[in-house]
Amino acid sequence: MGxxxxxxxxxxxxxxxxxxxVGCSVALPLVQVALAFGYYGSDLRTGLWSLAxxxxxxxxxxxxxxxxxxxxxxPFGRWTLAAMAVVILVATPLAGAMWVRTYTALIVSAMLVxxxxxxxxxxxxxxVAVAPVSHALGTPWxxxxxxxxxxxxxxMALLLxxxxxxxxxxxxxxxxxxxxQAVAQERxxxxxxxxxxxxxxxxxxxxxxHRLGGRLALGKTxxxxxxxxxxxxxxxxxxxxxxxxxxxxxxxxxxYRQPSLRAELETTAALLSAAGIATxxxxxxxxxxxxxxxxxxxxxxxxxxxxxxxxxxxxxxxTVTSLSGRVRxxxxxxxxxxxxEVAS
Amino acid sequence: MIRxxxxxxxxxxxxxxxxxxxxEDDLEVVAxxxxxxxxxAAALRTRPDVAVLDIxxxxxxxxxxxxxxxxxxxxxxxxxxxxxxxPGNLLRAxxxxxKGFIVKDAPAQTLTDGIRRIARGERxxxxxxxxxxxxxxxxxxxxxxxxxxxAASTGISTVEIAGHLSLSQATVRNYLSNAIxxxxxxxxxxxxxxxxxxxxx
Numbered sequence: 001m002g003x004x005x006x007x008x009x010x011x012x013x014x015x016x017x018x019x020x021x022v023g024c025s026v027a028l029p030l031v032q033v034a035l036a037f038g039y040y041g042s043d044l045r046t047g048l049w050s051l052a053x054x055x056x057x058x059x060x061x062x063x064x065x066x067x068x069x070x071x072x073x074x075p076f077g078r079w080t081l082a083a084m085a086v087v088i089l090v091a092t093p094l095a096g097a098m099w100v101r102t103y104t105a106l107i108v109s110a111m112l113v114x115x116x117x118x119x120x121x122x123x124x125x126x127x128v129a130v131a132p133v134s135h136a137l138g139t140p141w142x143x144x145x146x147x148x149x150x151x152x153x154x155x156m157a158l159l160l161x162x163x164x165x166x167x168x169x170x171x172x173x174x175x176x177x178x179x180x181q182a183v184a185q186e187r188x189x190x191x192x193x194x195x196x197x198x199x200x201x202x203x204x205x206x207x208x209x210h211r212l213g214g215r216l217a218l219g220k221t222x223x224x225x226x227x228x229x230x231x232x233x234x235x236x237x238x239x240x241x242x243x244x245x246x247x248x249x250x251x252x253x254x255x256y257r258q259p260s261l262r263a264e265l266e267t268t269a270a271l272l273s274a275a276g277i278a279t280x281x282x283x284x285x286x287x288x289x290x291x292x293x294x295x296x297x298x299x300x301x302x303x304x305x306x307x308x309x310x311x312x313x314x315x316x317x318x319t320v321t322s323l324s325g326r327v328r329x330x331x332x333x334x335x336x337x338x339x340x341e342v343a344s
Numbered sequence: 345m346i347r348x349x350x351x352x353x354x355x356x357x358x359x360x361x362x363x364x365x366x367x368e369d370d371l372e373v374v375a376x377x378x379x380x381x382x383x384x385a386a387a388l389r390t391r392p393d394v395a396v397l398d399i400x401x402x403x404x405x406x407x408x409x410x411x412x413x414x415x416x417x418x419x420x421x422x423x424x425x426x427x428x429x430x431p432g433n434l435l436r437a438x439x440x441x442x443k444g445f446i447v448k449d450a451p452a453q454t455l456t457d458g459i460r461r462i463a464r465g466e467r468x469x470x471x472x473x474x475x476x477x478x479x480x481x482x483x484x485x486x487x488x489x490x491x492x493x494x495a496a497s498t499g500i501s502t503v504e505i506a507g508h509l510s511l512s513q514a515t516v517r518n519y520l521s522n523a524i525x526x527x528x529x530x531x532x533x534x535x536x537x538x539x540x541x542x543x544x545x
Binding site: 266308310 | 434435436438439441449451465466467468469471472474475477478479480481482
């Protein structure tokens with residue numbers, strides 16, 4: 001249950017993580033626009049160009065990020081990436097020397113939209129181009145390494161932020177697929193089991209009922225001596241058949257839940273204690289099997305039922321010993337002891 | 345002659361039970377009750393040997409009524425009729441000294457035999473119920489978490505639960521949160537449903 005709860009909590013993180021990735025993708029370009037207005041060598045004109053270009057490319061970039069954060073590629077992603085690249089490249093000579101930092105968004109989008117080798121090639125090409133382009137725009141050579149570093153770090157941080165929700169989304173999809181597969185397998189197993197056990201019993205009941213109905217209908221006009229007694233016997237057998245079918249159904253349903261041996265013994269101790277039998281559990285630190293085979297389980301439950309029914313029992317010790325892979329269960333009630341060999 | 349009290353809220357079933365037990369020479373139905381909160385008064389008045397109680401009754405459930413009988417009239421042994429849908433009830437039943445716990449759809453013979461054996465001082469427990477209880481497992485909740493969840497199941501607010509149980513509101517919220525986590529519920533309502541179905545409340 002703990003694991004499930006933790007998984008549910010991680011599922012709840014999907015939306016905040018996606019929003020976080022989108023938020024950071026918005027924050028960096030806004031800083032970029034602010035720099036275009038106020039950074040050394042920038043002016044109102046470069047700021048306005050930067051603002052206009054960001055207004056055009058940012059929605060496209062956010063679309064890529066949002067889809068990727070949900071573990072999907074955006075529809076028409078290559079076209080929107082191309083449009084984004086055109087806007088960013090066209091704005092490069094107009095939006096100031098610091099505009100090259102916007103290439104961060106471009107390569108992040110490229111990594112999110114394009115398949116394997118192409119995205120890496122484009123990523124490397126853009127990173128390599130940052131220094132010469134920025135120099136061509138008037139940035140001194142000694143600033144170039146800082147710009148390249150900034151683009152590299154910024155893109156990696158953003159990719160990491162997108163990767164987390166994408167991984168969560170893929171995990172959820174995989175879990176859903178696995179659950180559907182498990183449900184389908186379980187359904188076919190239950191179907192087969194019910195057909196062979198309960199189905200056969202119900203067919204017999206229906207057949208007997210039908211024959212009895214026919215005989216009763218005939219009995220309205222002619223009743224042979226001894227007929228009512230025979231019919232009563234048939235009805236009793238029909239009732240017994242129905243009970244067997246009911247028991248079979250319960251046995252089938254019970255088989256779907258297989259508690260661990262430890263959990264079963266702890267519940268046993270709780271039940272016996274509640275019944276006024278002082279119970280001690282003596283379990284090994286290791287070597288306890290997770291679940292046990294049905295015959296051992298049935299023997300254990302029968303022994304517990306006998307103990308619960310026996311109002312004279314006052315003390316009970318349940319000891320599990322594990323030696324060379326063989327597990328033995330001893331139920332000692334007062335002076336009597338019962339041994340169950342546990343097959344896992 | 346074994347004197348029997350029958351407590352069952354459904355009139356048809358109660359009448360059928362009375363008719364069934366009246367066919368037995370050694371059983372005498374001395375009281376028929378339709379509400380759980382009337383069981384104790386009727387038992388004190390009629391002094392039955394065995395009380396056959398339905399687990400779900402208006403006013404007071406069968407196990408709580410059995411608890412009252414065990415305290416006030418220890419000589420009266422109780423047999424509870426239950427379904428398999430709430431297997432955890434077996435543990436609660438044993439704690440309130442219920443001597444018999446059988447499923448409602450058991451054959452009539454099982455009920456009459458059960459009453460006789462309980463009257464002799466034996467314990468009668470349906471193996472189906474033992475198996476179901478073992479599969480469900482014991483309650484993962486601590487007694488305090490159970491108290492808080494039980495109080496929440498009555499529909500009262502956190503403030504009222506805190507008042508009833510002399511706890512702070514933050515502690516109540518903590519207990520509820522732990523209980524929801526432990527039973528694997530999505531929320532408070534879900535946790536109450538799961539715990540109730542398992543018979544842990």
